[in-house]
Amino acid sequence: MDRCKCNSDLSSPKHCNIERLRDIKDPEHPYSLEELKVITEDAIEVDDVQSYVRVTFTPTVEHCSMATIIGLCLRVKLLRSLPSRYKVDIRVAPGSHASEASVNKQLNDKERVAAALENPNLVDMVDECLAPSYG
């Protein structure tokens, strides 16, 4: 079983969600979400017993039009790496976005997410952000 730097195993979400999410590239800038402080370690809440994860992210600017894309990237990354029993909620940090309620609602509407992920252009954008960067 792979071990993380903090010595918990990488298959457990409890300590290592930042490992999963840190390298996601921002859709607009040539930096990762962690580098831009869009996502930080304490913004990921995990309850292993309840199989629940909540991710809170801070868009780079208040009117960030990419907020829904970033949220979608976070969701897809977690979908691909967590066991299917996990329930995931994604939200923007309170006060960090002009249309906070509307962005949160869209990000957590499962049917809207499913339809978005059938859109090849959106999927390409998400895959681009999720692709590992080398060098």
Place this chain on the structure above:
Amino acid sequence: MELYEGGCDLKLLETLEGHSDRVWSLAWNPATGASGTPLVFASCSGDKTVRIWEHTPSPSATWTCKAILEDTHTRTVRSCAWSPSGKLLATASFDATTAIWENVGGDYECVSTLEGHENEVKSVSWNASGTLLATCGRDKSVWIWEMQPGNEFECVSVLQGHTQDVKMVQWHPSTDVLFSCSYDNTIKVWADDDDDWQCVQTLGEPNNGHSSTVWALTFNASGDKMVTCSDDLTLKIWETDNVQMHSGDGYAPWRHLCTLTGYHDRTIFSVHWSSGGIIASGAADDAIRFFVGNKDGLADGPSYKLLLKKEKAHDMDINSVQWSPGEKRLLASVSDDGVIKIWELVSLSTGNGY
């Protein structure tokens, strides 16, 4: 409700696999389950197909997939509905079309394709007489189609009014009044005045309505009550005056009766009212819940209580729950886990179904 004084349980009869992606919805064929006709239902999935399942009674008493409706929809099939005669099946898809299928000697043929929605179609419903079809979708509109000879459909109205994605449409069980519910948190009632369709009522927050997306609605057998379920974690029960509704004016106003709060902790995607008066709900916490109304002696009308909660009914979100028609009262549930389950609600004291 007295049947369950000794408690009840939800007995799993069968687990049906086959779809290769999440199952979004199912519809029982209303012309099956009685007079020796084996029960049939259709399920639809993110795998772009619809599967038809039939019950083989004795001796093996099992369910078989009789047909797979594929190579027609090019995206998720979100919802399906049988015509009242059971002869036609309508399927609504994210590919923006609604397909009409006819059972021709065991094979299902797509006999018509309804186009018009700008993007994902989310729900389809037939009226009680099978002459009208309604669809709705993310383009915020509700379309009404009239069946013509030769399985052709003509659009008779495009209804604007919802300000967001429309999640479901459902015709009233005995009158041609249409109901829709939406991401805009409201339920709208649509009625026609000499073929001119209008929104005659909106049930929103000012009417004790929901505070988030309304995912589904269902009517009781007599059609004077309806229950709606929402992302706001509540079920709301609404009522109308049945006498006025059937009086020929075509429509009677609906009012909030009660709200069931504190029973669900994640989005409720589906709700269905059985002909015997039991409300089943399917939610994003993988559980199925049952509620019944208590008619006795309350001046304000019936109150509703939780009859049973079946936790971990599925491994993932439950997208739809539907009571079967016919003599045997079964419940089917479908889930993101790709699986369909058939259940029977049994009384613990008698061991029998209700």
